[in-house]
Amino acid sequence: MPEDNLLKLASWHPSSESMQVTTIDAHTGGEPLRIITGGLPPLEGSTILEMRRFMKTHLDQYRKALMWEPRGHADMYGCIITPPVTEEADFGVLFLHNEGYSTMCGHGIIAVTKVVLECGMIPIKHPITQVNIDSPAGLIRATANIKNTKVESVSFINVPSFVQALDQVVEVPGLGKINYDIAYGGAFYAYVNARKAGVGLLPKDHDELIKKGMAIKRAVMEQFIFKHPFEPDLNFLYGTIFIGDATSSQANSRNVCIFAEGEVDRSPTGTGVSGRLALHYARGDIKIGEPIVIESIVGSSFKCSINEVTQFGPYKAVIPKVEGKAYITGKHTFIMDPEDPLREGFIFR
16 A cells, blocks of 8 residues: 555544543553543633533533544543642642443542653652642642653542441342442442352453442432431432452452443442452551552453541541552544534443
8 A cells, every 4th residue: 555645644634613621541450541632612610520520411422422432432431620729739630431421430549640740740759749620529649650751550539438337238130139338538438249149250250240340320319328427419329339358469359340321340440449458458458558459350450459548528438549450452533524424432331
């Protein structure tokens, strides 16, 4: 094929009528993060939660176009970088997925920290660089470990994480009685013993995990009232987390999170392991500063520990520290042709 023909492809530009959105894509432990870098209208609001409401009401077509097919897929995850809303923050983030908008995202914090540093948005300092990020759940403090101008790993100090309820029981259609705990780590999760629920935690168990995870999520939502002490917008169940044995000798346990509308987290779930730290502390399983390693359905892992204990409204909460690795996977310009009947995307789940 003549080289000139390839150059024509490389130099093609879409029509001026087409809407263009640029992104940088990354993943943390296998879980994707599509970071919007251009083409999105400004978000209105003085807090991240207000911007979240504005996005849901006025600009949700962008979420669908970038998360859903044909540009994304049912398990795509995204991030919008916003101006900071607190004095300490470097910027803000709003996370999006197949169902809507999450309140916090650990794998997203790790990936966006990697991207903003390696792409030059924030200067790198050796051997560590601090990055403060406003999220809908509050201020997140991330620390990047730097080697030769590359981000080797990122840890973050999460929002106060707490247990709302232990040893609950719910009747789930097709499954019978299921025991669960409720904990918050930036979002609320129902934690379930995988063995007792009769499900494995390997890639081959993917479909069954979705089916059972969503059945449990819906059943718990019908009977349980979630109570964040300060933000009513956070009072919803984000997902079901199944807990089981690790397959690696380097990990303490494995969990798989089924969230949103049946998404399977490929990472160990940063907010999910934060809630687990609160559960383990409440039951006396771990102490402050004691590290545990939690692996995911694909074998990636997060190193987790409790930094301190605090009071958070009526709850005795822990301040989690979570560490993982992220990698940049691509740089994209997405086009929404006004003549395309599927320009706003579609989803199969």
